[in-house]
Amino acid sequence: MNGTPGIGWDFARRLLRNRLAAAGGAVILFFFLVSALPGLFSTHEPNRIDIVNILRPPSGAHPLGTDDLGRDVLARVVHGARISLSVGFVAVGIAIAIGLIVGLLAGFYGGWADAVLMRLVDMMLCFPTFFLILSVIAFLEPSIWNIMTVIGLTGWMGVARLVRAETLSIKERDFVAAARAQGAGSARIIFRHVLPNTLAPILVAATLGVAGAILTESALSFLGIGVQPPTPSWGNILTAGKDNIEYAWWLSLFPGLAILVTVLGYNLLGEGIRDAADPRLKGR
Amino acid sequence: MTGGIYRPEEDGAILSLVNVYKTFPVRKSFFSTENLRVRAVDGVSLTVPPGKTLGLVGESGCGKTTLARLAIRLLDPDAGAIRFDGKEITRMEGEALRVTRRQMQIVFQDPYSSLNPRMKVSDIVGEGWLVHGLARGKELRERAERLLVRVGLPADAGGKYPHEFSGGQRQRIGIARAIALSPKLVVADEPVSALDVSVQAQILNLLRDLQEEYGMAYLFVSHDLRVIRHVSDDVAVMYLGKLMETGPAAELFHEPLHPYTRSLLSAVPMLGDAPSERIVLSGEIPSPISPPPGCRFHTRCFMAEKVCEEVCPLLRSIAPGRYAACHFV
Structure with missing residues (x-):
């Protein structure tokens, strides 16, 4: 997390001792593996239509059953993992990047820069x-890239406030004054002295943000303006399932579970990081 | 009333402050329109000769830290002039200021907040070399190692992070950083007041040895009279943003002139000495937002008379090299 062997080890130890956070981390690792190597978890083609085997319940050939076009649900959930996680990560990446820049500039320079940026x-x-995203997507083509961008562009404000608050306190610390006395310029002070000391809370915000972004993407896809079929995402598999929910429960249950478990995993890990990074909880 | 008003002897001085003022705004509440300001430094003049130590002593909140930061332009004065090594630096900006800063460094009070917890010690010590293009990479690490050994740290200290060190060791790191650029002036802002007494002595001896070796001047700020006596060539006593007395350390400690200095000295327990009569000050230090009129010290002074409430005494010569701001000295 920070390249500090001492702090890092201590931090990792405290994080792993928190069982819930460790479980969350394990879930996230598992879904990373699923996204990276989908072939390991399902040998079926996610978009292969099989008219003969429509709406089959879970069985040996199709562990999670088939959908109304005879596609293998396990294969679709497994391939959907990559889409859903990518949306989460790229969206949060955009949000963090904007939030960091805005927060650092507002906090470090203060004055009118702070006023303008914080009013923004x-x-x-x-x-x-959510309605802003809905209306923007209604005008744009609902592609996966647009979804990521829009979720990112509407999610940076919390990060900006967080980074600004951290920056305000860090820039008053003596090591910043020392750097200035050594002749360091503002850019060096911002990137070498202020930024590295804001990373712990940002990591928490990012982890929780990924969970939020995955939920938003699922909701958009469920409403039909997210990731477009036939590309599988957890949200649109869920949508496809709702028409047949009375007699094919497996269509809705498994993508729903995937969303639930993943979001839960990120939230648990995020809270675990927050606790592990908080020195007041040390020794617990 | 023997001599003239105090004027800093600027010839050959490494640092001189002339009539420097600094105020900070206070906002009472969001809706308040009152424009209140803390008068932290209220017309102070002083000089530091090259290679010598000026001890600046005063109670908490008297403005000595503000003065220390003004001296090396970490804060900008409202009025007055700051000269460093013969150059006017009061309004210096940009590259000129950056280059001048190589010559003046600071050691901070708090050994915890003064070192970036996310940087390795060699990078902390060598940051000045890096930003001035004097050393980088392997050379920087080697030079940092030599410097760290010089200030009494183990040779492998450079590869560690600040949290792996004790308070005294961290203060040594701070001192190494301050002398890395071979400055002509080091401002030491309460460098030992956060440390144990035994460690204090080690750090003070290190500072003295380094001064002999490199010939730096110190502006040494402390509230501890014993520390000031130990390190200073000259002493300046500050109270509520103003200088009360200044003079050579030996004479000032032997025979303090100003009633404030006298009461301060009488409050220091001296081991072995016969108990002298203590002068106990009554009341608290007044608020620097609305300092008392006349002499700043009259509200607590045992010698105060009518004139003290009305006329602010100037710092004037009492004996050769000795100055005090009191009507009755």
Whole structure:
């Protein structure tokens, strides 16, 4: 997390001792593996239509059953993992990048830069995010890239506030004054002294943010304006399942479970990181 | 009333402050329109000769840390002039200031907040070399190692992080950083007040040895009179943003002139000495937002008379090299 052997080890030990966080981390690792090597978990083609085997319940050939076009549900959930996780990561990456820049500039320079940037944050927070995303996607083509970008562009405000608050406190510390006395410029102070000391809370925000982004993507796909079929994402598999939910429960249950477990995993890990990084909880 | 008003002897001085003022805004509440300001440094003049130590002593909140930071332009003065090594640096900006800063460094009070917890010790010590293009990479690490050994740390200290060291060791790292660029002036802002007494002595001896070796001047800020006596060539006594008295350390400690200095000295327990009469100050130090009129010290002074409430005494010569700001000295 920070390249500090001492702090890092201590941090990792405390994180792993928290069983819930460790379980969350294990779930996340498992889904990483699924996204990276889908062939290991399902040998079926996710988009292969099989008219003969429509809406078959879970069996040896199709462990999670088949959908209304005879496609293997396990294969679709496994391949959907990559899409859903990518959306989560790219969206959060965009949000963190914007939030970091805005927060660092506002906190470090203060004055009118701070005022302007923070009013921008307030303005962005006034929009009900989900409906903003809905209306933007309604105008744009609902491609996976647009979804990632829009989720990212509407999710950076919390990070910006967090980074600004951290920056305000860190820039008053003596080591920043020492760097200035050594002749370091503002850019060096921001990137070498302030930024590395804001990373712990950002990591927490990022982990929790991934969970939120995956949920948002699922919701958008469920409403039909997210990732477009036939590309599988957990949200649109769920949508496809809802029409047949009365007699084919497996269509909705398994993608729903995947979403639930993943989001839970990120939230548990995020909270675990927060606790492990908090010195007041040391020795617990 | 023997001599003239105090004027800093600027010839040959490494640092001189002339009538420096610094105030900070206080916001009472969000809706308050009152424009209140803390008068942290209120017209101070002083000089530090090259290779010598000026001890700046005063109670908490008297403005000595502010003065220390003004001296090396970590803060900008509201009025007055700051000269360093014969150059006016009061309004110096940008590259000129950056280059000048190589010559003046600071050691901080808190050995914890003064070192970046995310940087290795060799990078902390060598940051000045890096930003001035003097050393990098392997050379920087080797030079840092030599310097760390010089300040009494193990040779492998450079590869570690600050949290692996004790308070005294961290202060040694801070000192190594301050002398890395071979400055002509080091401002030491309460460098030992966060340390144990036994460690204090080690750090003070290190600072003295380094001064002999490199010929730096120190502006040494402390509230501890014993520390000031140990390290200083000259002493300046500060109270509520103003200098009360200044003079050579030996004479000032032997025979303090100003009633404030006298009461401070009488409060220091001296082992072995016959108990002298203690002068106990009554009351608290007044608020620097609205300092008392006349002499700043009259509200607590045992010698105060009518004139003290009305006329602010100037720092004037009492004897050769000795100055005090009091109507009755």
